[in-house]
Amino acid sequence: MSNYQLPDLEYDYNALEPVITAEMLEIHHDKHHRAYVNKLNEALEKYHEAEKKKDAEKMVELQGAIKFNGGGHINHSIFWQILAPEKDGGGQVDKSSSLYKAIETDFGSFEKFQELLNAQSTVVQGSGWGWLGYSRQTKSLVVQTCLNHDLLSSRGMFPIFCIDVWEHAYYLKYKNVRAEYIKNIWKILNWKEIENRYNKIIT
Ligand code: MN3
Numbered sequence: 001m002s003n004y005q006l007p008d009l010e011y012d013y014n015a016l017e018p019v020i021t022a023e024m025l026e027i028h029h030d031k032h033h034r035a036y037v038n039k040l041n042e043a044l045e046k047y048h049e050a051e052k053k054k055d056a057e058k059m060v061e062l063q064g065a066i067k068f069n070g071g072g073h074i075n076h077s078i079f080w081q082i083l084a085p086e087k088d089g090g091g092q093v094d095k096s097s098s099l100y101k102a103i104e105t106d107f108g109s110f111e112k113f114q115e116l117l118n119a120q121s122t123v124v125q126g127s128g129w130g131w132l133g134y135s136r137q138t139k140s141l142v143v144q145t146c147l148n149h150d151l152l153s154s155r156g157m158f159p160i161f162c163i164d165v166w167e168h169a170y171y172l173k174y175k176n177v178r179a180e181y182i183k184n185i186w187k188i189l190n191w192k193e194i195e196n197r198y199n200k201i202i203t
Pocket residue numbers: 028032076164166168169
């Protein structure tokens with residue numbers, strides 16, 4: 001039996017205001033993310049039944065739902081952790097950290113990295129995610145975007161942090177102006193957690 005659970009947030013629904021309003025965060029976490037978890041569990045249950053019956057056709061058919069809802073669950077679980085309220089240090093990057101130095105080395109400057117991630121995330125067509133990733137192959141940081149809930153790890157890159165650029169992430173406050181939402185999200189990035197994720201992968 002697969003029974004994935006919706007992870008609790010480590011902050012209140014109103015804690016990311018004004019960047020993300022309480023209403024936006026509650027709907028995003030409690031409705032959208034919960035639906036991915038429920039649909040992932042349903043699809044996996046059907047998959048296990050099909051597996052018992054050795055029904056390969058049904059198993060293949062279910063893979064789309066597992067990929068989409070499983071990716072939604074995995075990506076959102078990262079996203080909630082790499083955000084933090086401004087009063088708890090959200091948005092404050094430690095310029096002496098190894099991640100900050102690696103960003104300067106790999107992108108020229110922190111500002112150039114920011115511009116690149118913002119620009120690429122803004123032009124994702126339809127729904128998707130912007131990422132800072134780490135390529136084990138080139139041993140360097142990379143900016144990437146994924147469509148829908150595709151996983152960065154399926155490209156052989158380790159996901160360090162992400163920006164959800166689905167309309168459901170910003171529309172209630174920012175309407176069609178995705179660029180404004182992306183510009184503002186830097187105020188609530190949890191750099192301690194982001195640095196931890198980077199340090200784990202390079203050591
Ligand atoms: Mn989302």
